[in-house]
Amino acid sequence: MVDEVRTTATRPAPRRPPRRAGERGRSARNHEDRWTDIVERAGAIFYRKGYEATSLQDIADSVGMLKGSIYYYIKTKEDLLYELVSRAQDMFEATLEEDGETARSPAPVRLRAFIGRWMALTSREREWGLVAEREFMRLSRRRLRRVIERRDELSGYVKDIIRQGIDEGAFDPTTDESVGAAAIFELMKTSHLWHRPSGPLSMAELGDWYATFAIRGLGGPRWHDRGPG
Amino acid sequence: MDGSPTDSRDLRSRLLEAGNAVFGEVGYTGATVDDLIARASTSRATFYRYFHNKDDLFDELSRACFRDMRAIVDDLARMRAGEVDTAEIEQVLSQYRDLHARHAGVFRAWWERVARLDPEVPAEEGHVFNRLVESLTRFVSDARVESLVAPEVQAALLYLLVEGSYAAVTSRWSRIDPDALAPTLARMVHRTYLGGDVPRRASRLRLA
Numbered sequence: 001m002v003d004e005v006r007t008t009a010t011r012p013a014p015r016r017p018p019r020r021a022g023e024r025g026r027s028a029r030n031h032e033d034r035w036t037d038i039v040e041r042a043g044a045i046f047y048r049k050g051y052e053a054t055s056l057q058d059i060a061d062s063v064g065m066l067k068g069s070i071y072y073y074i075k076t077k078e079d080l081l082y083e084l085v086s087r088a089q090d091m092f093e094a095t096l097e098e099d100g101e102t103a104r105s106p107a108p109v110r111l112r113a114f115i116g117r118w119m120a121l122t123s124r125e126r127e128w129g130l131v132a133e134r135e136f137m138r139l140s141r142r143r144l145r146r147v148i149e150r151r152d153e154l155s156g157y158v159k160d161i162i163r164q165g166i167d168e169g170a171f172d173p174t175t176d177e178s179v180g181a182a183a184i185f186e187l188m189k190t191s192h193l194w195h196r197p198s199g200p201l202s203m204a205e206l207g208d209w210y211a212t213f214a215i216r217g218l219g220g221p222r223w224h225d226r227g228p229g
Numbered sequence: 230m231d232g233s234p235t236d237s238r239d240l241r242s243r244l245l246e247a248g249n250a251v252f253g254e255v256g257y258t259g260a261t262v263d264d265l266i267a268r269a270s271t272s273r274a275t276f277y278r279y280f281h282n283k284d285d286l287f288d289e290l291s292r293a294c295f296r297d298m299r300a301i302v303d304d305l306a307r308m309r310a311g312e313v314d315t316a317e318i319e320q321v322l323s324q325y326r327d328l329h330a331r332h333a334g335v336f337r338a339w340w341e342r343v344a345r346l347d348p349e350v351p352a353e354e355g356h357v358f359n360r361l362v363e364s365l366t367r368f369v370s371d372a373r374v375e376s377l378v379a380p381e382v383q384a385a386l387l388y389l390l391v392e393g394s395y396a397a398v399t400s401r402w403s404r405i406d407p408d409a410l411a412p413t414l415a416r417m418v419h420r421t422y423l424g425g426d427v428p429r430r431a432s433r434l435r436l437a
Contacts, residue, residue: 052258137400148402172416176409179394183414186393187386194385201378209378217417
């Protein structure tokens with residue numbers, strides 16, 4: 001039943017249509033491009049300076065527009081953070097999609113595949129992943145609640161895999177699946193804090209170790225991880 | 230009235246306790262000296278008799294945190310991979326949880342990476358962390374689990390795993406039972422590195 005839910009994940013619709021969405025044709029497209037440009041540049045500056053230390057002026061300078069013009073797109077700096085965190089969540093939610101074969105596989109196979117997908121994305125989207133993870137708690141209460149709900153959905157997916165593994169006899173039934181899932185996410189999320197792309201270890205290799213750690217760690221007496229060491 | 234040594238110790242520790250509580254609740258950036266004196270039910274004048282500013286009080290809290298942390302690291306340093314069972318790992322994890330609870334303000338500020346510290350504090354911090362990672366590295370090396378990831382990196386990951394999990398579980402938005410953390414994490418770590426308590430296996434592990 002878990003599989004059915006997970007294979008129907010779709011690309012989320014843009015959650016924040018830019019103001020004046022009624023405009024059509026080139027100007028609307030330009031408008032959207034401009035908005036994306038602002039969000040991306042804000043992400044780069046938040047990454048470098050941190051959210052608190054960044055001013056709207058910094059962002060305006062980086063986009064090459066007047067600070068006043070930014071208010072056409074947003075009301076506050078927090079709007080930008082929310083957009084950025086939400087876009088990062090859209091990206092990471094896409095890692096819940098499984099192909100049919102994986103979806104029908106035993107829990108350890110699904111877990112390794114998920115960690116692989118997540119780490120591949122982390123490696124591609126290093127900056128956004130880090131900014132979203134580091135700064136999301138600065139959002140206002142209402143937005144924070146929405147972000148947390150979406151985080152819970154992500155960890156719900158891993159909890160489902162752990163439960164499946166327990167049912168299959170692969171994982172220790174005394175495991176608290178919330179803790180198991182939290183541990184797996186914490187491992188994955190530490191990566192962009194210290195991993196250097198130029199270093200000897202690739203994100204994929206690191207992800208493989210996380211998977212081995214998780215599967216061995218959760219593994220009951222009847223299961224032996226068949227993954228590559 | 231607060232002239233006697235006992236009273237001044239009381240006031241000082243009351244301010245420190247207030248700092249820890251307030252930093253834990255509203256974060257380091259959000260806390261003001263006014264918040265601290267309100268919590269400690271004392272005056273600005275009293276605050277400035279003991280501390281130069283908020284940073285100064287925070288440095289003091291950090292030092293206390295690292296002193297307590299050293300005790301845990303000492304216990305960890307005495308662990309030998311071949312002899313450790315899950316209960317002992319759980320014990321260390323519980324100690325770490327207590328540390329977190331006792332120094333909530335320091336951990337939150339540290340986690341949010343906002344605190345500006347006296348240079349002495351990072352030096353002490355560096356020392357404690359080096360020893361911590363050394364102990365964990367020896368634990369990982371002794372377990373001899375095959376991995377492309379170097380033992381010292383695995384050791385650092387173990388630490389980040391524990392620290393991150395506690396931070397996540399004790400955060401305002403977590404719905405995870407903090408009591409569930411140590412048992413599950415301890416079993417995961419023991420099984421990964423030492424094969425789990427039952428059935429008892431040799432300490433040298435084979436990883437298919």
